[in-house]
Amino acid sequence: MGAKDLVLIEGLEIRTVIGIYDWEREIRQTVRLDLEMAWDISKAAASDDIHDALDYKSVSKRLISFVEASSFGLIERLAEQCAQILMQEFGVSWLRLKMSKPGAVRGTENVAVVIERGSAA
Ligand SMILES: Nc1nc2c(c(=O)[nH]1)N=C([C@H](O)[C@@H](O)CO)CN2
Numbered sequence: 001m002g003a004k005d006l007v008l009i010e011g012l013e014i015r016t017v018i019g020i021y022d023w024e025r026e027i028r029q030t031v032r033l034d035l036e037m038a039w040d041i042s043k044a045a046a047s048d049d050i051h052d053a054l055d056y057k058s059v060s061k062r063l064i065s066f067v068e069a070s071s072f073g074l075i076e077r078l079a080e081q082c083a084q085i086l087m088q089e090f091g092v093s094w095l096r097l098k099m100s101k102p103g104a105v106r107g108t109e110n111v112a113v114v115i116e117r118g119s120a121a
Contacts, residue, residue, distance in 0.1 A: 003040040004120070007054045010034050014064055017071035018078060018101065031075065031101055032110075033063060037086060038094040038120050059090060075099045076113050083117045094118040 012033040017025060037054060044053035063082055072078045079099035086092040100112040 003042060005039055005041040007037045007039045007041070007056055007059075008035060009037075009056050009060055009063075012060055012063065014067040016067050016078075018073070018075065019104075020073045025071070029101065030103070031067065031078065031099060033067075033082065034098040034100070035059075035086075036096040037090075037092045038118075039092065054090065054092070059086065062089065075101050075111075076115075079113055079115050083115060087118055092118065094120045 012035070013030050014033070015028040015030055017027070018029055018031060019025065037059075039054040041053065044050075046052075062085060066082065066085060067078065070078060070081070072081070076099075079097050082099070083095060083097055086095055086097075094116070095118060096114065096116045098112050098114045100110050102110045104111050
């Protein structure tokens, strides 16, 4: 049976330009990423070598760099672009990504989209 291991990044908060209204194009707001990424950890567990692991530090730094420089309207578009980076640059075969924009709607604790991409290896 195939492995069902996951590497997680939870609560990654990044300041960026995001939103559809004129006033939102003038400020930075916080988005929060929660990520589940399929990754067979057995090789890294055996070797104890970071090169065999999905390096959550490298992934986080890449996403921070991309999101900080981006200026999309919708969190849907931002989520999709992040998913494509994870699959194309890091070889992630399946992922679930929650893109939150806390504070966007008064009276709510949070608003978000959740996307799943790819297929489990
Ligand atoms: N499904 C979405 N709905 C809305 C979004 C969004 O990105 N996805 N964005 C906005 C505004 O930018 C809002 O965040 C301003 O408070 C409205 N609806």
